[in-house]
Amino acid sequence: MFEARFSQQIDRLTHQDHGAWETHDRAVAMKNNGEDVILLCVGDPDFRTPEPIIDNAVSHLRVGRTHYSPALGEMKLRRAVADLETATSKHPCSPSEVAIFPGATNAIYSVMSCLLNPGDEVVIPEPMYVGYPSIMAAIDAKVVSVPLLVEQDFKLDMEAVKAAVTERTRVVFINTPGNPTGSLIGRRELAELAAFCRERNLWLVCDEVYSMFTYSGRHRSLRASSEHLDNVVMVDGLSKSHAMSGWRIGWVVAPQNLIERLGAHAGATLFGCPQFIQDASAFALENDQEYVASMRQDYAERADYVVEKLEKLNGIHCHRPKAGMFVMCDVDGTGMNGREFARALLDAELVSVVPGDAFGPSAKNCVRVGLAQPRPVIKQAVLRIKRFIEALPARS
Ligand SMILES: Cc1ncc(COP(=O)(O)O)c(C=O)c1O
Structure with missing residues (x-):
């Protein structure tokens, strides 16, 4: 009988600890099930690839650059x-x-x-x-x-x-x-x-x-x-x-x-x-000058909005990003670590963020809030996070 044997390389990859992604995986499954989940966990830009780039690729396809x-x-x-x-x-x-x-x-x-x-x-x-x-x-x-x-x-x-x-x-x-x-x-x-x-x-x-x-x-x-x-x-x-x-x-x-x-x-x-x-x-x-600048401006405004709103909530401290597509928020003051916070937020308000320990132990009390969603969606997510924090039992 054939006994499937695999390389040590793929064993190392398959047995990596993905515990920190449990909330994300659950959120994606819930979304696929039709639940109204807001995913703030991914780093995939929500913008469409600019049209001139798509046209350029199509024209090269048509002339046989294949x-x-x-x-x-x-x-x-x-x-x-x-x-x-x-x-x-x-x-x-x-x-x-x-x-x-x-x-x-x-x-x-x-x-x-x-x-x-x-x-x-x-x-x-x-x-x-x-x-x-x-x-x-x-x-x-x-x-x-x-x-x-x-x-x-x-x-x-x-x-x-x-x-x-x-x-x-x-x-x-x-x-x-x-x-x-x-x-x-x-x-x-x-x-x-x-x-x-x-x-x-x-x-x-x-x-x-x-x-x-x-x-x-x-x-x-x-x-x-x-x-x-x-x-x-x-x-x-x-x-x-x-x-x-x-x-x-x-x-x-x-x-x-x-x-x-x-x-x-x-x-x-x-x-x-x-x-x-x-x-x-x-x-x-x-x-690319125009559209890169316009996406950069949009992410900057989203980051400002998220920091400004979440910073006002009890127990949350945001690290204002100087760049990129994410805001790291320290949630230690809520009495939860990042993983507990992410899990409870998804359960209560259907918003998915990434627990900080996905990136290493120093961020275990943080969650990463992604900015790759259109502004109305981010606004809605922020309202839900606010409601979530306000419903937490007051901590002395
Ligand atoms: C720091 C960093 N490096 C690399 C990547 C992956 O980039 P690519 O899509 O080009 O593989 C990412 C994607 O999130 C990233 O955040």
């Missing part, structure tokens, strides 16, 4: 990314320093596959984006997380990051603007961290997928901030900035020695992204 594409990406998209980098950084960037992937997730996975051996350590500040632990589990790298403190507004703790490095560390992995915290890492800190990593012979990888959604303060890219580029790697993509999550386009900007290896990796695992999607993505990057 064949294989180079493993590292179409030259015109690599050039568009390089031009963007050159425009926003003091270092000129050439297309040979750019590789295209189906989304930032795959870009990060591919980069880490090229940099880490099983058992190697990767230092990551937490709370961190929920996708990171799975990627590291896939390549059997060990995540060494560095807690960022809620009382310090989740600011990067440089000394703690440095102290977490051991002789097994190969990579320090950061995220600015940050998900879930909406905080920014400043130019000086990025420069200091890059110099530290270089001195310790470590790669510094930075996920910048929210780079175009900064509301207060400026986004500083790792590349623009670093003096030397031979150990720095940047990941970005179109999912958030251009409301193109389903198109699956992301990229890596890195030294050529890593790009060449990424080419070998992509050749073995992907064999290129669809031509017409890359064509439209290049068009998107070259013609």
Whole structure:
């Protein structure tokens, strides 16, 4: 008789603890059952992909751009990314320093596959984006997380990051603007961290997928901030900035020695992204000022609205995001931790938020409120949260 046996890799992925997603999964099931659930848990933009980008993709489909594409990406998209980098950084960037992937997730996975051996350590500040632990589990790298403190507004703790490095560390992995915290890492800190990593012979990888959604303060890219580029790697993509999550386009900007290896990796695992999607993505990057700015403005207004309203509620303290698509709210004052709060809110008012411990233990008393819903829906959700808080027994 056949006994199905699976790889250790997929066992590691399948047995990850998804407890923090229980409320989210329940919310989605309830919504699919026709219940009037408001989902504030996802990071998928509610905006439609701008019409000119759709038209551009269709026109490229019609002229037959439906064949294989180079493993590292179409030259015109690599050039568009390089031009963007050159425009926003003091270092000129050439297309040979750019590789295209189906989304930032795959870009990060591919980069880490090229940099880490099983058992190697990767230092990551937490709370961190929920996708990171799975990627590291896939390549059997060990995540060494560095807690960022809620009382310090989740600011990067440089000394703690440095102290977490051991002789097994190969990579320090950061995220600015940050998900879930909406905080920014400043130019000086990025420069200091890059110099530290270089001195310790470590790669510094930075996920910048929210780079175009900064509301207060400026986004500083790792590349623009670093003096030397031979150990720095940047990941970005179109999912958030251009409301193109389903198109699956992301990229890596890195030294050529890593790009060449990424080419070998992509050749073995992907064999290129669809031509017409890359064509439209290049068009998107070259013609985007107006609609990116208008989406950014909308998210900023939604964030202001949520912070202003929730901050007034008993027991809730919001961290005003400087960027991104989320507001982190500390709910400790309600007598519940994030998981209890999320569960009770869904039960009582059919609003789904993500408990902070989905992103790491330092955020266990928080919930993440997503902004990827039209304003009337957000308004309705805020009213329900208010009703929920007002119905809680008064705490002394
Ligand atoms: C910080 C961060 N990185 C990466 C991703 C995934 O991006 P992509 O859709 O390009 O794979 C997300 C999505 O939520 C994210 O928040």
